[in-house]
Amino acid sequence: MWQNMKSTLIQLAELPFPKLWMPAALYIPLGLLLSAFSLHSHPRSLREVCILLTVGLFSWTFIEYFLHRFIFHGVEREPWKSLSSAFHLSHHEAVMNHEPDNVITRPAGSLPFALIFYFIFAFVTWSFSVAALIETGVFAGYLFYECVHYGVHHFQPKSPLGKFLRNYHLQHHLVRPDRRFGVTSPLWDWAFRTL
Numbered sequence: 001m002w003q004n005m006k007s008t009l010i011q012l013a014e015l016p017f018p019k020l021w022m023p024a025a026l027y028i029p030l031g032l033l034l035s036a037f038s039l040h041s042h043p044r045s046l047r048e049v050c051i052l053l054t055v056g057l058f059s060w061t062f063i064e065y066f067l068h069r070f071i072f073h074g075v076e077r078e079p080w081k082s083l084s085s086a087f088h089l090s091h092h093e094a095v096m097n098h099e100p101d102n103v104i105t106r107p108a109g110s111l112p113f114a115l116i117f118y119f120i121f122a123f124v125t126w127s128f129s130v131a132a133l134i135e136t137g138v139f140a141g142y143l144f145y146e147c148v149h150y151g152v153h154h155f156q157p158k159s160p161l162g163k164f165l166r167n168y169h170l171q172h173h174l175v176r177p178d179r180r181f182g183v184t185s186p187l188w189d190w191a192f193r194t195l
């Protein structure tokens with residue numbers, strides 16, 4: 001059992017990293033499907049839809065911080081450590097080895113969390129329909145994160161915000177991997193004092 005799990009993890013770690021368009025090709029249709037399901041089962045006003053999508057977007061900023069700090073850098077026990085290595089610490093190694101393509105998260109890494117958070121939202125709101133719209137906002141935040149993360153590792157931004165985000169994330173990679181877990185914003189690093 002443990003051997004099977006270990007070989008699966010190694011296979012996952014050796015899969016090529018996806019291209020930037022791949023998460024978009026997965027999560028945009030998934031988000032549209034979830035929204036269609038939600039609005040079909042419970043029609044809502046435009047205002048309600050916008051509020052729930054915004055809740056999802058905001059939730060993403062916390063999910064980004066939580067997963068990065070407590071799952072990808074925080075687990076010490078096997079097999080979770082091997083799993084987090086396969087999905088995130090391999091990205092840290094790639095950056096150190098100047099392998100610029102190893103940035104985008106594999107769907108095998110993101111989909112299980114997408115499912116878990118959908119059920120958490122459904123449990124908290126007691127509604128699969130409400131959770132579906134929040135989850136759609138989370139997907140939008142996640143795709144924004146992938147774009148920012150990709151940009152940080154591939155481009156030299158000219159805008160002050162782009163420069164700030166690049167510098168912020170590179171400090172996490174090159175100076176303090178136990179700090180600066182936010183990628184799209186420093187909000188939760190500020191809140192939890194990991195700036």
Ligand SMILES: [Zn+2]
Binds near residue numbers: 091095149153169173
């Ligand atoms: Zn990175």
Ligand SMILES: [Zn+2]
Binds near residue numbers: 092
């Ligand atoms: Zn990291």
